[in-house]
Amino acid sequence: MHVTARVDYALRAMVELAVGAPQLVKGARIATSQSIPLKLLENILLDLKYGGLVRAQRGFEGGYGLAKPAAEITLADVIRVVEGPLANVRGERPETIGYKGKAEPLRDVWIAVRAALRNVLEAVTIADIAAGELPSTIKRMLAKPGAWLPH
Amino acid sequence: MHVTARVDYALRAMVELAVGAPQLVKGARIATSQSIPLKLLENILLDLKYGGLVRAQRGFEGGYGLAKPAAEITLADVIRVVEGPLANVRGERPETIGYKGKAEPLRDVWIAVRAALRNVLEAVTIADIAAGELPSTIKRMLAKPGAWLPH
DNA sequence: GGCATTCTATACCAAGTTAATAGACTTACT
DNA sequence: AGTAAGTCTATTAACTTGGTATAGAATGCC
Numbered sequence: 001m002h003v004t005a006r007v008d009y010a011l012r013a014m015v016e017l018a019v020g021a022p023q024l025v026k027g028a029r030i031a032t033s034q035s036i037p038l039k040l041l042e043n044i045l046l047d048l049k050y051g052g053l054v055r056a057q058r059g060f061e062g063g064y065g066l067a068k069p070a071a072e073i074t075l076a077d078v079i080r081v082v083e084g085p086l087a088n089v090r091g092e093r094p095e096t097i098g099y100k101g102k103a104e105p106l107r108d109v110w111i112a113v114r115a116a117l118r119n120v121l122e123a124v125t126i127a128d129i130a131a132g133e134l135p136s137t138i139k140r141m142l143a144k145p146g147a148w149l150p151h
Numbered sequence: 152m153h154v155t156a157r158v159d160y161a162l163r164a165m166v167e168l169a170v171g172a173p174q175l176v177k178g179a180r181i182a183t184s185q186s187i188p189l190k191l192l193e194n195i196l197l198d199l200k201y202g203g204l205v206r207a208q209r210g211f212e213g214g215y216g217l218a219k220p221a222a223e224i225t226l227a228d229v230i231r232v233v234e235g236p237l238a239n240v241r242g243e244r245p246e247t248i249g250y251k252g253k254a255e256p257l258r259d260v261w262i263a264v265r266a267a268l269r270n271v272l273e274a275v276t277i278a279d280i281a282a283g284e285l286p287s288t289i290k291r292m293l294a295k296p297g298a299w300l301p302h
Numbered sequence: 303g304g305c306a307t308t309c310t311a312t313a314c315c316a317a318g319t320t321a322a323t324a325g326a327c328t329t330a331c332t
Numbered sequence: 333a334g335t336a337a338g339t340c341t342a343t344t345a346a347c348t349t350g351g352t353a354t355a356g357a358a359t360g361c362c
Contacts, residue, residue, distance in 0.1 A: 001152050001268060003240040003261065005350065012254040019253045027309075034251060040351055046310070058309040059359025075260065076302075079152075085301065089154040093301055100185060102170045103163040105280050109226065109271065110154065111299060112285075112292045116267040117152060118302070120260065129256050134263075141263045148262060150236065150244055151227075151269070156321065178338075191322055197339070209338040210330030 175214030
């Protein structure tokens with residue numbers, strides 16, 4: 001279960017936009033403050049624009065801004081725009097995979113995995129991150145013993 | 152959040168071994184019944200052997216078997232053996248990433264994501280899959296409306 | 303109008319990963 | 333001996349990922 005650099009960069013950029021709102025933020029500023037290669041960042045921001053999460057303005061006073069309030073954009077929204085479905089197994093959506101014989105309940109497990117991811121990633125908004133305050137359901141997960149220990 | 156073919160194949164193979172237990176199962180039989188390329192499967196089974204989840208016997212009456220009871224092997228165990236840590240961000244473990252400025256709470260989110268994955272993947276054992284009966288906590292997740300709908 | 307500034311768009315490249323294959327070798331049973 | 337398995341290492345081909353390059357188009361200032 002690998003989170004790519006693209007997703008990480010996209011989320012960090014969105015947070016920077018939320019912090020800078022309602023003013024526009026220049027790409028170069030996000031790139032330096034988050035240590036993201038500028039051209040790569042621009043590619044990602046363009047995807048976010050196509051996905052309707054970001055608006056952009058060119059020219060002297062140009063920059064990027066959120067297309068809607070940060071509180072209405074979940075982390076799952078951002079991930080889906082830059083990477084597609086939250087969970088996929090061998091490139092396919094969990095529910096479309098055909099298993100043979102006794103392995104069949106594995107599909108249900110992938111569905112459950114996706115549901116678990118949604119529980120987290122659809123509960124947290126960009127505004128939550130920018131404010132530094134996560135929803136209580138998430139805080140409860142983090143408070144559990146062992147949550148911080150690698151296995 | 153991508154599940155690779157290797158992980159999928161490994162899990163399916165483990166289920167086949169659980170179903171065939173206590174007898175040894177030949178690699179070729181797993182390969183055909185689960186449509187997995189034989190040589191690739193053998194590589195994976197070897198990793199599983201190194202990881203202490205599978206035992207192997209050569210020769211005429213040889214084959215593969217589980218190294219311990221199927222009820223004591225969780226899906227997370229299998230995934231960790233063939234692919235490493237359950238969740239990683241840009242190749243690093245979630246808790247080791249350094250975020251700058253306001254993006255910092257993102258780390259906590261990745262920790263929560265890992266915890267969510269553990270809730271599912273450490274709760275389900277190979278025996279559960281082989282028996283076709285998932286734990287009640289998982290069944291509850293699947294029963295929720297929307298769990299089966301792609302977003 | 304000219305110009306600097308900033309985003310847009312597409313193409314490209316290098317490195318790494320993944321899926322899959324090959325082949326020579328070892329073990330174990332008959 | 334012979335044969336049917338697993339063992340081990342190397343290799344290949346395709347794909348993905350992270351990152352770069354370059355030409356272009358909009359915006360606003362002088």
